[in-house]
Amino acid sequence: MAQRMFDKVALIGIGLIGSSLARVIRREGLAGEIAVATRSPATLARAQELRLGDSYSTHARDAARDADLVIVSVPVGASGQVAAEIAPVLKPGAILTDVGSTKASVVAQMAPHVPDGVHFIPGHPIAGTEHSGPDAGFADLFEGRWCILTPEAGADAQAVERLTKFWQACGSKVDVMDPAHHDMVLAIVSHLPHIIAYNIVGTADDLEYASKSEVIKYSASGFRDFTRLAASDPTMWRDVCLHNKDAILEMLARFSEDLASLQRMIRWGQGDKLFELFTRTRAVRRSIIEAGQDVDAPDFGRHVASHPERS
């Protein structure tokens, strides 16, 4: 167990990420007190049943008061509103951070509300599953994953160091970069894949050539992989699309350009070019597995998950 790092941590939002933080903070003993806030009374009641915190409120301000670390884990479109609500009670010296999937927009929304003496250090843990809500979280979620911090130029170095150590205690590795670079990188590694997955599942769902039952029955031939990302939280992903628009439109343009080129190879029967592309992409997966960012088991280890007794 790591040692206590903060007397009071406030978790604003208690979905997949917030509730995973609650669990790992508890397991590692990183906080004296965990204060949980969420606007939904039903979600709050569930968080209480799961014993995720020490105090509970539907008002972010109640949780943030006197907290040494405030972690905002809400859809990125709601960040500004949360910052405005909690600003008056933030303690001097406190660290304010978030876990949002876009960073420039979060900075634009939250920074204007942050009082002097409070250290605002935006963050983004690169971890998640397609499930959402307080039941979906688990303490190991951040293990071996990266967390990106995007402190402003001139941010307090000690505060950045404390937050870095916090995420490391949660199991993460930490990188620091500026918000614009974060948004461009995440547009390709995360936002584009989700948008493409939503799109292909939509295309298949609309199709009149194949019945819905056929699409479901034969989905193990590839389609099912996309349905996982396309099952992610709609509110979160609507907000990502609206709040990282420019970078996403840039990546969509590149993707479509490349797809037109690939389509042309298929139309004109350019087998050698297809073979060259299909070989190059294979190497990328190998690198991801070598970097410990995916399992080496075939088919994502689904076989193991279905039959754990045989592993």
Added chain:
Amino acid sequence: MAQRMFDKVALIGIGLIGSSLARVIRREGLAGEIAVATRSPATLARAQELRLGDSYSTHARDAARDADLVIVSVPVGASGQVAAEIAPVLKPGAILTDVGSTKASVVAQMAPHVPDGVHFIPGHPIAGTEHSGPDAGFADLFEGRWCILTPEAGADAQAVERLTKFWQACGSKVDVMDPAHHDMVLAIVSHLPHIIAYNIVGTADDLEYASKSEVIKYSASGFRDFTRLAASDPTMWRDVCLHNKDAILEMLARFSEDLASLQRMIRWGQGDKLFELFTRTRAVRRSIIEAGQDVDAPDFGRHVASHPERS
């Protein structure tokens, strides 16, 4: 253990599918003799080391001679050549089938060579992983998955029934349809997902905004899912693209049309429309899980695969 169904089964091609068949045929005792043929001496030697068969040859004709069931498991572009090679030795009453991902092209390539009295019943097991070669196969590959047969009108009903029972003994459920319908359905559930995955991995690999190391490090945010399909066998997928061209071009056109519409929603900030699409796609995954075609565990159960001791 099921009972012996064939005296001699010939496996032409001993990659992922062929070697999985060898393993399940042996485990279930479905054949008196398994004859293995592959053109590559290295692959054949490996198959022999793995004891996948009872006899081995680099000539398909040696394996097919006297076989009661001949299963051709080669890239679809090679089907015609294999059919021409084995035709002279096929036994009257034998069943000739294949496992190719496209069916109209396979029928066009193989049917002209099939001698009278031999039952040609094309097939396609909807199962696989991103790995290839004789080491990649496993006996459970077909368990709970569908296998599609596309017999010609007027095919011998008893032979279709025997082949159906064979696939059922391998763990599959069996559907029958015509080749053109198969090719259209598979274009959406399998071919389009693979092509899109290859494309997005190519786009990311080309990107100058993000370093390759960043793409790898942060891939757990979505991208890594696509790299699995994009790591599939390049020869197999080149052939699929070349041999199901019309259906694939049709699906690509629909996909791109839908993507342009989604891109427009993002550009114009149409949050309600995005939310509606992202909600509809969530239901599709639920149906796939309910149909037993994917694991219910979050993140495809990767967490279980990484830490089987905790399951």
